[in-house]
Amino acid sequence: MIIVIDLETTGLDPVEHEIIEIGAVLSGDAFAPSILFERKVNPEHLETASQEAFQINGFTPESWGQAIPLDEALVALDPLIAGDITIAGWGVAFDVAFLKAAYARLGLPWMNTRRRLLDICSAAQFLLPGLESYSLTSVAEKLGVKHGGHRALADAMCTLEVARKLREVARL
């Protein structure tokens, strides 16, 4: 099983900034989305947030009215990443750094000896050398994959589809 995760955050620093949205898509070997997971998370320290981040992810206090506390969101996500699983993402180190910091802050155990990481952006650089940009939007466009906007679940869905197309490129 593979789970593609994408986070929206209040900035780039996992120590200073916070997760404000979690999107994830769980899939089997076919790389077809089976389980969709989406939670908006209430930021607790808006004073540390980067306005640039909010311009990217579209956060406004009004649009996050249905958001839940981070611990609730992580408790819901955790069973999906607790087992023998590959966590994938676009620049997955960023998302995992935020998840690990959040788990540590909330006193949740991150340890899982069977968890693997797969960075689809690195795979794109390896399989599609020479592109001008390796942003998710650029690579998706190159592969003819529709990108439904810069939100966590849309990015995760797009990343999974890009991964499926990359597998075709590699003829795996």
Place this chain on the structure above:
Amino acid sequence: MSSEIDKVVRWLKSEAERMRVESSTGPKGLREHLRRDSGRVLRVANAIERGDWAEDGARLRL
């Protein structure tokens, strides 16, 4: 339930069972953690089977 979702349920159940076994046989420092994870993973599998979440074609929204 679609066959893809059914595969996910079977995978979650097999992982829960593996963790349950390893909570007795695995490294001592991880046993309690594995026991808790096993229960939580099984609860998600059972909830999916019960239809607690909205099915959207072949996908499920948790």
